Amino acid sequence: MISSATFHVISTELVVGSFAMAGLCFLLHAICRYELIKNTNLVSITDNVAHFALFFGIIATPFAIFSGISASPGSGLSSPILVNKMFLSMTGFGLASAALVSRWKMGDSILIERKTMLIQTFSGMAASGIMLLTASAGGSFSRGESLLDIFSLPYDIIILMPIAISAILLITGLASTAVALWKILGKSAV
């Protein structure tokens, strides 16, 4: 049996590696689509690699989050950095899931049309960036330093909304997700 701390290190390394790969491939894909790099093979390769890496990262993310809560000293949220990590990782998880579901259920047509391609690239790269930011916050918490310290990011400031606002956001999100999935899966009664 391994400890939560070791399991957290393993799962976060998987998450960070996968998301970094996905983010790079989304960027390359957008560049190819804008024909800054003219390579038709690269379009297909970056599409596949980006979404497979994203899928792998999504699988590993819940393990990283829950093992992180278990491994943290004291109660799960004993520092503002840990609260920010929670917010960042869950937001990144949502963006990545959206990118993957879109690509999975709507096909490669979303990467051909410019607007949908930009949304897909944005969600994929934003998810990757947020996950890397989460990892940086983890480094600041456990070792007191991180590569992104050059930006002096305010990890010790948390923006905690009142529960009522969070509940509204949650209900709005649930409703829009349910409607979107219903339509995407083609089960609309209309």
Place this chain on the structure above:
Amino acid sequence: MFRRIRILFVVTILLSLSSFTQANPGGVGDGVFDMQCGGACHGDSSLNQTSSATISLQVEGSPYLDQPIAISTVISGTQLSYSGDLGVFLLTDTTGHSDTPADGQWEILSDSNGGVNNYLEGKLLSGQDNFSASWTIKPTVLTTTTFYISIHHGGDDIPYFGISQGLDIEVLPIPDNLARLSSDFTPQTTRPLGETTTVSIETEDVLSVKVEWKVEGSSINTIIANSSSEGVWEFIAPASNQPSSIQWRAILEGEGPSQTTPWFTLVAQEPPFEVDETAVYIQSFALFIFALGFILSLQLKFSKNKTEEKQWEQTEEVLQDSSPTAPPLPDGQLPPGWTMEQWQWYGHEYLQELKEGAQ
């Protein structure tokens, strides 16, 4: 499809839950716990092995009813150095449940970590071979209680458990005119950094109070406490600019027997970070689901527009229908009197007639 998603979801939840139910080698923080941790350090007590650590237990002060005494412990042993992290319990029996001092009708006034907990966590620093902890407690009923110190620690991927010999303490009634602390006196245990602290001592049958205080590892300082009102005495503890603790005790003198209180601990520390965990978890999940719904809705909106545009966009089909492919020109040029547009539409009929005429 949905079946596979359901299976994946259930497996993910089960695997995630396992991390909540296993051991917590990083500790759970100080708290009031029974011997079996209440789910704290070691998830399954059947996996524990016996620690080789030596646990000594000492009592300071006379155990009068409603008067504080100090219980201190020193834990030593080479096995401790494997882990470094150590959890120490003050218990009133060894059954594993209902064994906190409160269950034995004792009140914890302070602990050496600056709280009022029976379970303390600490770390054995490199080079140290022992760990100390102490509690200031007072009995609330006349009784005899057996105290134990229990420890939990790790090492070689094995959870270790140890428990001391019992120490019986019989609570005595208060002698007449005993110079003593007030029965509702509760010592201050924490204070902010960088500020001098006025410490109040409520007493009964006391005419003068002398206070001794010390920082760990230094000599004892003595000051005379001033009376601020009847039965209330005050002294000023110097400011501390770094997280640290001082210990103090009062020597109470009156018309009856004098008494020295046990050492109380006053910890200077930054205010602990506190957050409403429910609000954090709800906001986290709200951010996740909102990001998911927002991106999906955007994708759906723009994809749908494209589909509708395609549905009504018939130009290509009309153009294909309206411009048939021109047949090959006879001898490479248009027949006399024909235009190219006429040839495109009716050229194949001309060629058909030409073919029939030749036959």
